[in-house]
Amino acid sequence: MTISTFINLPVRDLATSAEFFRSLGFTGERPAPDGTSMMLPLNETTQLILHIASAFAGYTGVAVTDTGTSREVIVGLAASSREQVDEMVDRAVAAGGTTLGPGQDSGPLYMRGFRDLDGHQWSFLHLAG
Structure with a gap:
């Protein structure tokens, strides 16, 4: 299914x-x-x-929800590589989004986030397998 x-x-x-x-x-x-x-x-x-x-x-x-004071959800999307994580977040920032800082590297997991134009929080992540 x-x-x-x-x-x-x-x-x-x-x-x-x-x-x-x-x-x-x-x-x-x-x-x-x-x-x-x-x-x-x-x-x-x-x-x-x-x-x-x-x-x-x-x-x-x-x-x-007022995204300036609270979060209703964090949307996480898988990327095919660490490079794609950085590329997607860089594109979001170039389009007016706000970066949440440098990527977080936790061994096999690499993640980086941004907030969109309406303050919704997103992250792209790559899990090395």
């Missing part, structure tokens, strides 16, 4: 956030007919769904 993953995040500006993720190489977006959401495939089984804040609050039934 294949299980697909859908990462849903609230954003301030749908077009700007979509452009940020396109700069990371996530293309092929599908906007919702009502213009409140957009889906971007991250790979064959994982989709990123960006929602304007009011639409996200409507789905969850609660206020959107």
